[in-house]
Amino acid sequence: AQSVTQPDIHITVSEGASLELRCNYSYGATPYLFWYVQSPGQGLQLLLKYFSGDTLVQGIKGFEAEFKRSQSSFNLRKPSVHWSDAAEYFCALGGATNKLIFGTGTLLAVQP
Amino acid sequence: DTGVSQDPRHKITKRGQNVTFRCDPISEHNRLYWYRQTLGQGPEFLTYFQNEAQLEKSRLLSDRFSAERPKGSFSTLEIQRTEQGDSAMYLCASSPQGKRNYGYTFGSGTRLTVV
Numbered sequence: 001a002q003s004v005t006q007p008d009i010h011i012t013v014s015e016g017a018s019l020e021l022r023c024n025y026s027y028g029a030t031p032y033l034f035w036y037v038q039s040p041g042q043g044l045q046l047l048l049k050y051f052s053g054d055t056l057v058q059g060i061k062g063f064e065a066e067f068k069r070s071q072s073s074f075n076l077r078k079p080s081v082h083w084s085d086a087a088e089y090f091c092a093l094g095g096a097t098n099k100l101i102f103g104t105g106t107l108l109a110v111q112p
Numbered sequence: 113d114t115g116v117s118q119d120p121r122h123k124i125t126k127r128g129q130n131v132t133f134r135c136d137p138i139s140e141h142n143r144l145y146w147y148r149q150t151l152g153q154g155p156e157f158l159t160y161f162q163n164e165a166q167l168e169k170s171r172l173l174s175d176r177f178s179a180e181r182p183k184g185s186f187s188t189l190e191i192q193r194t195e196q197g198d199s200a201m202y203l204c205a206s207s208p209q210g211k212r213n214y215g216y217t218f219g220s221g222t223r224l225t226v227v
Contacts, residue, residue, distance in 0.1 A: 034215045043218035090154050102154030
């Protein structure tokens with residue numbers, strides 16, 4: 001069965017600190033993987049995506065993610081967090097079907 | 113193109129009433145999806161259309177829910193006899209056909225509150 005796990009429900013970092021949000025997936029073939037960000041009361045915005053090739057992918061707003069097949073992971077990183085990055089982050093898996101399967105999200109708080 | 117539009121943004125209704133939401137996808141996207149998101153959860157798939165054809169429905173979509181996409185353009189999601197458990201954010205997304213690596217473009221959602 002396809003699934004996505006985001007182990008961290010809530011993370012707090014200081015502004016300027018580095019960030020890593022974890023995502024693990026379960027899928028029997030090469031997955032399509034996405035990270036989305038959602039501000040309160042808003043829809044989801046695509047940050048970045050992986051489907052083949054280079055396992056380190058760059059996205060918008062200075063985010064990057066690394067696909068590690070051996071660990072079934074696709075962790076999101078940012079070297080220096082800004083206060084405006086406070087939001088909820090969702091990892092999503094696309095496989096053989098047209099559906100995306102989302103994790104439960106990680107809520108990021110940024111301390112001044 | 114201005115992206116995916118959803119209307120209304122917020123809807124408060126009394127239990128037992130019917131509600132209808134509208135989604136206008138990106139014009140060149142022929143796939144349209146409906147998701148539901150409850151507090152503290154990620155979006156859950158409800159249904160999707162390719163052009164005007166509804167190709168898949170989740171078991172989450174009870175008989176009280178119906179979705180249409182006449183002429184393959186905008187879509188409507190209707191909930192009949194609303195229940196308090198229907199309170200959620202209803203998200204619409206669209207994508208081009210044949211590009212599973214594309215991801216979706218989401219609208220801002222319709223937040224439904226059933227009182």
